[in-house]
Amino acid sequence: MSVYKDGKTGKWRGIYRFTDHTGERKQTQKRGFETRREAVAWEHEQILKTQSSLSMTFGSFCEQYITDLKPRLKQNTWNTKEHILLTKIVPYFKNRKIAEIKSRDVVAWQNTLLGEVDEKGKKYSQTYLKTVHNQLSAIFNHAMKFYGLRENPARQAGNMGKEERKEMLFWTQEEYRKFADVMMDKPLSVYAFEMLYWCGIREGELLALTPADFDFKAGTVTINKSYQRIKGKDVITDPKTPKSNRTIQMPEFLTEEMQEYLRMLYGAGDHDRIFTITKSYLHHEMDRGAKEAGIKRVRIHDLRHSHISLLIEMGFSAVAIADRVGHESIDITYHYAHLFPSTQNEMASKLNDIKQEMEEESNVSQG
Known part of the structure; x- marks a missing residue:
């Protein structure tokens, strides 16, 4: 333990030397204490932290908590x-x-x-x-x-x-058609919204897409990263969850549209972002398009809800939908349970058929 007074500033400085978990000798220090007592108290806290003593203050423990946890989490x-x-x-x-x-x-x-x-x-x-x-x-x-x-x-x-729970809003196919029609004046916007609506991907996933993510022979797009704007900088991270890493089969018309769009991007490298816009740009375009089309304004994320509701309407199972949209758990897909058609009547009818078959087989065996 070492406490010194700076002759020039009149402030106190504390220096604490310790051995870390690898056996390496290190030191930490802090300047600017008004009194020797404050510098000694700071040193005492460093000792408690190093010893992982629960006599340390909550503030000191939170510094340790940050050290332990921060490297394990995404920046955002x-x-x-x-x-x-x-x-x-x-x-x-x-x-x-x-x-x-x-x-x-x-x-x-x-x-x-x-x-x-x-x-x-x-x-x-x-x-x-x-x-x-x-x-x-x-x-x-x-x-x-x-x-x-x-x-x-x-x-x-x-x-x-x-x-x-935030209310889930949806666009019907007709509402989306009206929206897409008025967006045709801006190719970048319309292609972005086409990907959001027909693939059900998230905003960050859309904005991270590169030409290398598309396989036009197979008609697929691979989702393996996400775009974030953090403290004024563009940051590419892993997708939201492990299940978000997925390959999506695109409808044929969308495959053709995206080939057309990429041909417009002269000089774009395989790993360059193809939608060099921000989330705020998409929100502004959503405002503009909904107003011009005369339809209700929904959030960008509601296009994902709209895609899921469309798949449900088409009769696909919760398991298949969860796989396509990258839900970490099928329980998330079941948040849309109210949209799945009721099959109670069909179940009862089939159970009735099975009962009749059993009775007929029984009558045959007894006859």
Whole structure:
């Protein structure tokens, strides 16, 4: 342990030397403390962190949590978690020892958030409150699993908020036809929406497409990446889930359309993005097209819902649909259960036929 006073600034500096998990000697330091006591307290926290002691503060543990978790998550996923962590959780608990936080403390924190408003002066949504609480609970779960914390006070306190399912909106085939007709003045836009509607792919999957993803002989498009705009930079990531990696069979007309579109992209390399636009561009075009076509405005993601509802209407099974659109679980596809046609009458009729066949066979054997 080393604490020094800088003769030029009059501030205190703490230096802590330690051996990491590989056996390598390292050191960390922090400058700018007003008093020696503050520098010594910082060093003490570093010792507790290195020893994985639950006597460390919640703020120090969250630094360790970030170190443990951040490399395992996609950048956009981590950005969302980090914002919640640093703005809604750490400021409240940072100076408390993590092992001393009780369920009553979590309840008090929940009540604080329930009374807060966002930048627009509105109460936080039920979904957001649930998301924030789940993040706090995840931190305590991490402490239990890897650092020996005995219990999760967030779980004991119980959740706040609830998940509010967003309403699924759909376009009928006729509505999409009207929309596509008015979009014909912009080839880039119409081809983008054709891919979204007829393949049911996600926005990020669309914007990451390259010429190499298409096999026009087989009539397929391969989904193996996703586009994100993060902190002003274009970022290509893995798709949303492992099941999102898939090869989609395109209808013949779409295969021809995409060949035509790619011929328009002079000089595009095999691995260049073919839709060099942003999500905001698509949203603007959706606004324009829906207004000009005189149809209801839906979200871009609702084109995916529209594709799924079309497949259901055509009689395809939930298993086949889940495979095409890349649902991680068939349970997600069953969120559309209300759209699947009822087969109760058909089931009853077939069961009746089986019963009659059994009785006829029985009569024959007895005769």
